[in-house]
Amino acid sequence: MKPNLLRASSILPSLIPFSSLSGLAGLVLLLHPFLTGCGNGRPVPAESSDTRVTFGEGTKHYPRFSPDGKTLTYSTKEGPGQTGGWAVFTVSTAGGEPQRVSPDSVSQYAIDWTPDGKAIYVYNDADLGLCRLGLDGRIEEHCGRIENGHIEDVSADGERFLVFRFTGRSYDAGTLECGSQAGFQAIAQTPEWELYGSFGPGPGEVTVCRFGTYGDPVSQVLIWSPQTREFSPLPLPKGRHLTPSWSPDGRYLAWSSNASGNVDLWIYERETGRTIQATKTFEDENAPHWSPDGDRIAFSRESRSSHVFVAEGRARTVRPLTEGPDWDGNPVRSRDGDWVAFLRKPAGDAAGKPRICVISLTEGKVTALDLGGLVPQGSRLFASWSPDASELAFSALDASGNVDVYRIAREGGAPVRVTIDPGIDAQPAWSPDGSTIAYLRMVEGESQIHAIPATGGLPRAVTTEGGIYEGLVWSPDSDLIACYRVLGLNRFEMWTASARRPGETRRVLPEADSNWPQRWTPDGKEIIVVKLENKRYAFDAVSRDGSRRIRLGMEPANREDRPFLELTPEGQARFDGFYPHGLNVYSDGEVRSDIYILRVKDLLAGKVVS
Secondary structure, three states, rough: OOOOOOOOOOOOEEEEHHHHHHHHOOOOOOOOOOOOOOOOOOOOOOOOOEEEEOOOOOOEEEEEEOOOOOEEEEEOOOOOOOOOOOOEEEOOOOOOOOEEOOOOOOOEEEEEEEOOOOOEEEEOOOOOOEEEEOOOOOOEEEEEEEOOEEEEEEEEOOOOOEEEEOOOOOEEEEEOOOOOOOOOOOOOEEEEEEEEEEEOOOOOOOEEEOOOOOOOOOEEEEEEOOOOOOEEEEOOOOOOEEEEEOOOOEEEEEEEEEEOOOOEEEEEOOOOEEEEEEEOOEEEEEEEOOOOOOEEEEEEEEEEEEEEEEOOOOOOOEEEOOOOOOEEEEEEOOOOOOEEEEEEEEEHHHOOOOOOEEEEEEOOOOOEEEHHHHHHHHHHHEEEEEOOEEEEEOOOOOOOEEEEEEEEEEOOOOOOEEOOOEEEEEEEOOOOOOOEEEEEEEEEEEEEEEEOOOOOOOOOEEOOOOOEEEEEOOOOOOEEEEEEEEEEEEEEEEEEOOOOOOEEEEEEEEOOOEEEEEEEOOOOOOEEEEEEEEOOOEEEEOOOOOOOOEEEOOOOOHHHOOOOOOEOOOHHHOOHHHHHEEEEEEEEEEEEEEEEEEEEEEHHHOOOOO
């Protein structure tokens, strides 16, 4: 599916699983970045300009030029906090009032125009169906069905669709022919993760973004040849590359990348091998699409605001912890309730690498920790406090591309590396007794739970069967780890695994429930879980064996009532489970994205100095 960009609930900062932070509706790697806002004083290359096409609140994604180049179609995520469905719109490339195409009663997102420009290929969320949607909002043809996957592109003749499907261990690229009974046909089955792509540049060729393993913070862009049936990498700058799109003549590739430190649009010239950074803003640009004449690129630009807040549960009052122009989010509160770590993405002239900051709830002083060149994994804060709140365990990327678990003192100082094996060690969780740090070891398309002494040493595997595990939550006795196992898009099972008896695991809740564990109750007899029900988050207490389940509360229906839950009597009895020490720390802000058109003719001709 297209990127969900689900805004994290202001009730609990960890509601959305790591797999959903990759940008697809459900299992995907990393957030698809989309940002808004122009006119921010940033230098724009001479003789080149971008034009804003859409306005207003909300998020608009994946613009696509019509065959005549006069109209764009795009998708909008609807509902409070973007927990609703998708809607398909069109708008003139000259701007103006957008027109809704998809019916109000269904969730559909646009893939691309039909070759004749009289309809739009869309994907129906409800029945996983691919269909041709007329501009009058009526479905004209059903083209196929795809489960556990998302559709990225349509061939020039409108007969084939480029699909990326989850296999249970990785994503593979393949095609689906309109009306064919054959279904998904993989072009190659690899242990790596191919996630985003487009047809081209040549006949029968396919371009993909490949991540070496689940959770990989960098990716390659490769071209698959139907003659050799092999992938060949393009010589692009190192970074996390997403959403590649070829110009109609196959000479230029546009894509989105964080190679510059921010998510910008880049262009690669196939004949010469040169790369051009096409945008240089503090916002994020994504999902480029070329006009039929190859002179313009439509894209989505996203802006975000976020600060950290404290909610006092019983008094139902809220106060801000941070303020100013920087983006502050992903707060992690210490067990004693006195300290909060959070991620800060600096704005203005200080923009650059995100920073881990800590703040005292009593004094309110923010301290930015010097990570010595490390970058928080995935531009998010995956961290856990030691029981005495003197140290923070976090996962970060080093210059060689490894992601490891580190410790750092609350007052600062040099980070101490805890895990040392090459690869990706992420999402640390410090045990309540302080002796152990659990984490996810990501390799060969899987993520397994490992545990290591908090001071470093020999790691041991906690889970031993294959699969993808996430969301580690320790029991109060430092034995069991509640987690969930990913089976597919929006398909999860909840499990517990014993850190003291490696390999001893138990399924607590089946796939049908798709629950995310949040924390254990203080007595260790129940696990508080969250799931999405009718576009709202529901909170339940589940016995550790899964035999008993009690509804505790719901996310409030009204935006104005957040962050306070609508608790049931059973939830009120467990009030401290939701508001430890009477308080809850969360981040909140706005996400907006609009569609822009960038004129690149002069840029490609080498007439523009950026």
